Amino acid sequence: MTTAALAEQHARQSHPAPSSLPEPGYAARLAHVSKSFGPQQILDDIGLDVAPGEFVTLLGASGCGKSTLLNLVAGLDRPSAGEIDVPGGRPALMFQEHALFPWLTAGRNIELALKLRGLPKSERREEAERLLGLVRLRGAHRKRVHELSGGMRQRVALARALAQDSRLLLMDEPFAALDAITRDVLHEELTRIWAETKVSVLFVTHNVREAVRLAQRVVLLSSRPGRIAREWEVGFPQPRRIEDTDVAGLSVEITEQLRGEIRRHGRHD
Numbered sequence: 001m002t003t004a005a006l007a008e009q010h011a012r013q014s015h016p017a018p019s020s021l022p023e024p025g026y027a028a029r030l031a032h033v034s035k036s037f038g039p040q041q042i043l044d045d046i047g048l049d050v051a052p053g054e055f056v057t058l059l060g061a062s063g064c065g066k067s068t069l070l071n072l073v074a075g076l077d078r079p080s081a082g083e084i085d086v087p088g089g090r091p092a093l094m095f096q097e098h099a100l101f102p103w104l105t106a107g108r109n110i111e112l113a114l115k116l117r118g119l120p121k122s123e124r125r126e127e128a129e130r131l132l133g134l135v136r137l138r139g140a141h142r143k144r145v146h147e148l149s150g151g152m153r154q155r156v157a158l159a160r161a162l163a164q165d166s167r168l169l170l171m172d173e174p175f176a177a178l179d180a181i182t183r184d185v186l187h188e189e190l191t192r193i194w195a196e197t198k199v200s201v202l203f204v205t206h207n208v209r210e211a212v213r214l215a216q217r218v219v220l221l222s223s224r225p226g227r228i229a230r231e232w233e234v235g236f237p238q239p240r241r242i243e244d245t246d247v248a249g250l251s252v253e254i255t256e257q258l259r260g261e262i263r264r265h266g267r268h269d
């Protein structure tokens with residue numbers, strides 16, 4: 001299935017049943033989650049809460065199971081053991097590939113997500129314009145995907161994810177394919193949008209500086225199997241810059257730990 005089709009299927013399934021139960025104190029909870037593919041154990045005994053409105057980055061070496069973990073939280077796959085609870089219903093998803101439908105305009109891509117959410121037709125255009133404004137693309141409603149730069153496509157993809165109105169946003173290396181300057185700008189935008197919308201974010205990356213630049217909490221996964229190796233609370237005020245001294249200092253510390261994990265994993269092979 002293409003990423004676009006996967007995103008659509010996911011959006012179709014993403015509407016929580018209304019509930020009168022009291023809100024739990026987390027946007028996502030993973031308890032003793034393990035995942036194997038055949039004989040290969042990828043994730044082992046993961047315990048993680050994402051608090052409502054929290055921004056968590058999940059960091060780890062290539063192949064350690066970050067995307068696997070995100071897919072489990074998204075409900076695209078099931079854990080081999082353990083429990084995952086996402087009380088606000090299916091989360092919104094954003095990938096490295098924009099997953100926009102190329103035959104639709106930017107605005108129509110967003111309106112489709114609004115339609116799948118159940119928003120009446122009469123309200124979709126205005127809401128799509130509002131979301132385009134939120135990602136600073138006001139006026140791009142009629143643009144086709146091929147007319148947009150990589151950074152603009154990711155802005156539209158972000159607007160489309162926000163159109164689902166989910167309480168949890170899952171992001172899998174959404175800026176990895178962008179040049180450093182565009183990425184920097186999108187970091188700023190994402191930080192602003194997160195503060196404005198109060199959405200909870202679980203953001204996967206293998207870029208340590210990006211993890212520290214964005215997050216309130218950085219969670220480091222070990223490799224083979226992926227376990228939570230360590231966590232850091234990042235207390236520096238936002239907006240941060242990737243070149244800030246405190247961001248750089250903590251990044252050095254985390255990189256050291258990540259290198260240790262990679263060395264340890266190498267010895268086990």
Ligand SMILES: Nc1ncnc2c1ncn2[C@@H]1O[C@H](COP(=O)(O)OP(=O)(O)OP(=O)(O)O)[C@@H](O)[C@H]1O
Nearest residue numbers: 037042060061062063064065066067068069205206
């Ligand atoms: N559906 C699948 N079937 C079999 N193996 C899989 C499947 N999905 C992932 N894997 C394996 O699980 C391991 C973890 O993959 P995953 O994509 O989660 O890692 P990652 O940390 O996101 O890597 P990267 O940073 O390179 O994207 C890899 O060895 C991968 O080959």
